Every structure is written in structure tokens, then in C-alpha cells.
């Protein structure tokens with residue numbers, strides 16, 4: 001249970017980070033703080049007059065018969081005693097201002113920028129004043145409070161009186177310079193101004209240059225009273241200044257600015273206030289009122305599967321090390337290499353669940369290729385299957401020899417699900433595949449892959465691997481966050497998942513079963529996913545975001561209006577078991593939408609997992625390979641198959657039973673796939689299936705399948721499903737032949753012939769010309785687009 005709640009938490013980290021008060025709560029809390037500050041102020045004020053009377057009552061707070069003289073009775077007396085007497089003395093009054101300001105900001109929902117600064121300076125001030133009073137007014141402890149008094153004592157014990165005085169002075173300097181921005185320049189400037197004003201007056205010069213506007217105003221007022229007394233010269237014959245007579249001798253000019261050197265020129269930069277957009281305001285108001293949108297709310301009581309549903313598979317205490325076996329293998333490796341005159345400088349073993357990696361550093365001067373060529377000989381001398389030599393190990397200066405353990409340890413799904421690496425994984429679609437050779441749990445993000453190809457000979461662990469992927473997601477994701485589209489031509493592998501149809505599966509609106517086993521349905525579903533992809537791109541475009549993660553974040557923040565068609569988008573994971581079977585029967589018709597999805601769907605959260613038994617090049621075509629950088633190879637029978645899957649050999653040397661190689665680009669990692677068997681999966685889906693579900697499975701967009709034209713009716717709506725693609729092929733090649741369409745689109749002769757007839761009717765190719773190819777009447781793609789678009793209108 002504990003695990004479950006943990007996993008549910010990790011799925012929604014935003015929720016934890018964004019605690020926000022609603023507007024109403026802000027008003028309530030704000031007014032409470034303001035009223036408290038006012039009460040505090042009055043309590044403090046009256047404390048100064050009556051504190052001596054109230055002091056004896058402090059210990060009798062609970063006695064209802066006792067009454068304090070403080071204006072706020074015993075509460076006022078106690079709190080003032082705490083702040084002033086036991087605290088900071090008279091400086092505590094500053095607290096009331098700080099509280100009031102904080103309350104006001106909250107009440108008016110103002111941004112709290114600058115508040116922290118005010119509190120920091122306020123507290124600095126309070127402490128400084130308290131110590132200053134403690135120093136200068138020791139006789140009146142109320143002024144500095146206990147803190148001032150004690151701090152003084154403490155500081156004086158170490159620095160003496162002079163030290164405290166200097167410290168106070170330093171504090172004052174900090175406050176003046178940092179808070180009031182006063183520097184010596186200000187004083188010298190002020191002094192200069194005063195000096196020049198006095199000297200000018202002595203010389204009887206009009207001191208107009210140094211008058212500020214207020215001074216002029218004051219002068220005018222004085223003048224009106226007709227009393228002019230010069231404070232310095234006591235002369236009474238200063239020119240009369242009247243407002244009506246501007247033409248007198250007294251000339252008022254704008255104060256001349258003293259030239260300031262650029263370095264000394266101070267510039268105060270006003271903080272830029274970001275204007276918030278209208279939509280944002282509305283969004284934050286909505287978030288204030290209702291909180292962030294929670295997609296999991298509809299199934300708010302959903303319980304994640306518990307860990308007890310998974311078996312230990314007899315493994316409780318990790319891998320058991322067989323010292324003898326290790327020693328034996330080491331000796332054999334050393335001996336075999338010695339036979340070929342290869343000396344070893346160093347050897348090290350890393351024990352994994354199924355294989356042990358022996359890392360060797362050969363003597364200087366030994367060629368790596370020599371060791372690599374001895375692969376079979378070493379295998380022979382070790383009398384073991386599945387020896388793999390990695391020469392050199394990327395990133396290390398060593399050569400790796402992987403030797404299967406005599407007794408392989410099963411890696412249970414339970415152990416990888418409970419690993420902290422998986423539990424703490426902050427990934428969008430975390431998948432725990434199993435354990436690496438160094439016994440570390442291997443967790444990857446499907447969203448980053450972004451699609452996965454799994455291949456391997458029959459019986460080597462593919463289906464278990466697929467179940468491990470699905471189980472990982474079920475343990476980490478809420479039904480609102482991910483949906484599966486399951487395609488199972490074998491009809492038996494994925495049927496179990498039917499039970500979670502209304503929680504986790506997506507299907508076509510008109511289909512009964514969510515798990516697709518029928519080939520025509522597969523084509524419809526894939527095309528429907530393409531439509532879903534286009535729709536999602538449209539939504540992303542409208543929302544001005546680049547991927548599903550940003551889109552959902554924006555939607556949760558209520559910045560996207562559901563009335564404009566916006567909705568929370570779950571990830572969609574398309575799983576195809578036995579892809580070879582599909583390609584053989586439906587060919588281009590499945591390859592095209594799959595290639596489209598693989599190329600484009602990563603940003604909008606549709607991820608493909610394709611499994612196949614037959615890793616031949618006509619199944620894993622170039623276009624599929626190019627778009628599936630993440631690949632898993634279980635054991636295969638030939639080096640060629642290994643190359644087809646991984647672009648490198650090695651999968652032919654695996655030992656089977658979940659032993660696999662994973663690549664996502666260059667590095668190949670050997671992993672023991674986690675084992676989850678059918679009864680465990682059944683328990684998990686039962687657990688989920690028994691809970692409250694959505695009304696139906698997630699609905700994919702409707703796809704109106706154009707049944708591959710059986711009539712020669714040239715009505716636009718009756719055209720072949722691949723009409724447009726065929727037209728594009730013809731226009732690009734500028735060659736109107738049925739065999740070209742046949743080859744490029746992998747179609748039968750009859751169908752290609754029908755498409756050519758339809759192209760002729762549409763005016764894209766000319767009439768039949770015997771043995772010659774037909775003439776292409778459309779010159780380029782733009783013309784083709786125009787032609788086809790005009791047809792629709």
C-alpha cells in the first residue's frame with residue numbers, strides 16, 4: 001500500500017509544488033493578519049503605561065477573576081511582555097508595521113515581491129535598535145528588551161564596551177548605506193551646497209542658483225508677508241519678491257546641475273513590472289478559485305496496483321555468488337589466452353543475474369582483434385553457450401568477456417518495480433526493463449525513446465518483455481494519463497488486458513473489442529491514430545506549445561479553454577505484437593501509417609512498441625528502422641538477424657529466457673529482462689478492473705475506411721484508399737505506369753490497374769497508349785494539390 005501511494009505521488013509532482021490560496025482565503029487570512037497587527041500595536045502602546053501593574057498577573061493568565069490593565073487585557077499584557085520585555089524592547093513596534101504590510105498585501109492579492117526584503121530589513125533594524133538601547137540606556141531595560149540587554153552582555157564579554165560601540169557603528173553604516181543608500185558623497189555635496197550659498201550671500205549675490213523649488217515657494221510666501229530677514233547678514237534690503245512683478249532684479253533660474261562624473265552618477269533602476277496577459281489573469285483566477293485542473297479527478301479513488309500482486313519468483317536475497325565457478329572461469333580464460341600467447345595484466349569480474357562480465361586488461365602490445373577472433377575458442381574452452389566478447393568496452397580501456405552463470409537468477413518484476421530507481425523515476429513513461437550486467441535496475445523513459453522495436457526468435461522472452469513494459473506503466477500511471485492501443489494478431493498474448501478496457505485501453509468508436517486482432521481493424525486503427533495525431537497537432541498549434549508535456553501543463557493551469565476544443569491529452573502507447581504477420585498480410589497499408597506515426601507522433605504523445613519474431617529486412621524495413629532508434633533484441637538464430645535488429649552482432653550469442661540487448665543509438669547494453677508471468681498480469685488487471693472505471697474505453701477518432709475499390713466507379717468518394725499516394729508517386733516520377741505504383745506501394749497488379757484508371761478519370765494521367773507509359777498531365781505537386789483540392793469544392 002505504501003508503495004502505491006508513493007507511486008501515485010510521483011506521477012503528479014506539480015500538485016505538490018503549487019500550493020496556492022484561493023482569493024477568498026487570501027482575503028480572510030489577510031484581514032486576520034492586519035487586525036492582529038492593529039491589536040498588537042495598541043497592546044504595545046498601552047504596555048508602556050501599565051506594564052508594571054500587569055507584570056504580576058502574567059503567571060495567572062488562566063484565572064478568569066484576574067483582570068489586566070492593558071487595553072487588550074491579559075492577552076495584550078502577555079503578548080507585549082513577550083515581544084517587548086522578553087524580546088526586543090521598544091523596537092518591537094516595528095513588528096506591527098511588518099505584520100500590517102504583509103496582511104495588506106495578502107488582502108489585496110498583491111504580488112509579494114519586496115515583502116521578504118522588508119522583513120529582513122525590519123528585523124535588522126529591530127535587532128540594531130534593541131542592542132543600541134541595551135548599550136546606551138542600560139538603566140531602562142524596557143527600551144532594549146531582554147534581547148538587547150543579553151546581547152550587549154554577551155558581546156561585551158568578548159569585545160568590551162568599545163567593541164560593542166564600534167559594532168553598533170558598523171551596523172549603522174550598513175543600514176545607512178544599504179537601506180538609505182547614503183554615501184559620503186551625499187554629505188560632501190550637501191556641505192558644498194551650504195558653503196556656496198553662504199559665500200554667495202556674503203558677496204550679496206543672488207543665490208538663485210541654489211534654491212530649490214520648495215525654497216522658492218517658501219520665499220514667495222514670506223514675501224507676501226513683506227518680512228525679509230537675512231539670517232546671516234541681518235540685512236533688510238534684500239530685493240522684494242512678489243509674484244505679480246516678475247521683472248524685478250531677483251531672477252529665479254533653474255538650479256544649475258553640478259557636473260557629475262559618469263562613474264559617480266547614480267542611477268536607480270526601477271523594477272520592471274511584467275504586464276500579465278488577459279488570458280493569464282483569467283487563468284490564474286480560475287486556478288485561484290478551483291485549483292489546477294486535475295485529470296485524475298474523475299477516478300479520484302483509483303488505487304494503483306499493490307506490490308503484493310507480484311511474485312518474488314523464489315528470489316529473495318539477490319544473486320548468489322559461486323566462488324568456485326568464478327575461479328574456474330577465470331582460470332580457463334587466462335589459460336585459453338595463454339595458449340594463443342596473450343598475456344593478461346589484470347582481470348576483474350562483475351556478477352550479473354544471468355551473466356558474469358570478466359574485464360581483462362591484456363599485456364601491452366596485444367592486438368584487440370586477436371582476442372576478438374578467439375571468441376569461439378574461448379567459448380569452446382569454457383564449454384558455455386552465449387559467450388560475448390566486447391572489445392574494447394566503450395568508455396573503458398578493457399576487454400569484456402561475458403560468461404553465462406551456471407545458475408541464472410530470475411529477475412523478478414517485483415524487484416525492479418520496488419527499486420528506488422524506478423520508484424523515484426521522474427519520467428513521463430517510465431519502463432523498468434530488468435537488470436543490467438552489474439545488477440542495476442535499468443529504467444528508461446518511453447517518451448524519450450520515442451518508439452521501441454522488440455525482436456527475437458520465438459520463445460526467447462518477447463511476450464514477457466511486452467508484459468514487463470505494460471506492467472511498469474500500470475504501476476506508475478493513472479488511467480487518465482496513459483491509454484494503450486493493443487494489436488495482437490496472435491489473438492492470445494494480450495487478451496488478458498481486456499479487463500482494463502474502460503481504464504486504460506483506447507479503441508475505435510464502432511468496434512466491440514478493444515484489443516485488435518483483425519487485420520482490417522488494424523488498418524482502420526492505425527489510420528485513426530494518424531487522424532488523432534493530426535488533431536493533436538492542431539491543438540498544439542492553437543495552444544502555441546511544442547509538445548504534449550507543455551500542452552498538458554498549460555491545460556492544467558487552466559490557460560486553455562475546453563470550449564475551444566482543448567482537453568487533457570493522455571499519452572497513447574500503441575503495442576503491436578507480431579508485426580511481421582501484419583506486414584505480410586497488409587503490406588504498405590500498415591507500413592505507411594506506422595511510418596507516419598513513427599516519424600511525427602513523438603511530440604504529441606503517441607508512442608509505438610512493435611514486437612516481431614521475424615527480424616528480416618522486409619519486416620523491419622529501412623523506414624521503420626530509421627524511426628525506431630530504441631531497439632531490443634532477444635536471442636536470435638543468426639548474426640544477420642542480429643544485424644537487422646541492432647546493426648551489430650551479439651544477439652545471436654545471447655542465452656535466451658529474457659537475456660536481451662538494448663540499444664538507443666550507439667551503446668549496446670546487456671540486460672536480463674524482468675520476469676512477470678501470466679498469473680501475475682492476471683492479478684494486476686483484476687485488481688485494476690475491479691475498480692470504478694470510465695463509462696467506456698478511450699475513443700479514437702472515427703476513420704471511414706475506403707474499402708479497396710472493388711468497382712470501377714470513378715466517383716471521388718469511391719476512390720482507392722491509396723489514390724492520393726499513387727498520384728504523388730506518378731507525379732513525382734512523371735511516369736504513368738501501373739507497375740510503378742505496384743512497386744512503390746507494394747500493391748497487386750489488379751489494384752494498381754484500378755488506381756491508374758481512377759487517375760485517368762481524375763485527369764492526372766492520359767489515356768492508355770499501348771506499350772508506352774501513359775502521359776502524366778500534372779506537372780508538379782503544387783498542381784496536383786490544386787487539382788485535388790478543387791475537386792473537393
Ligand SMILES: Nc1ncnc2c1ncn2[C@@H]1O[C@H](COP(=O)(O)OP(=O)(O)OP(=O)(O)O)[C@@H](O)[C@H]1O
Nearest residue numbers: 457458459460461462463464613657658673674675
Ligand atoms: N525474463 C525472463 N526470465 C526468466 N524466464 C523467462 C524470461 N522471459 C521469458 N522467459 C521464459 O521463456 C519462456 C518464453 O517466453 P515468451 O513467451 O515471452 O517468449 P516469446 O518470445 O514471446 O515467444 P513467442 O514469440 O513464441 O510468443 C517463458 O515461458 C519463460 O519460461
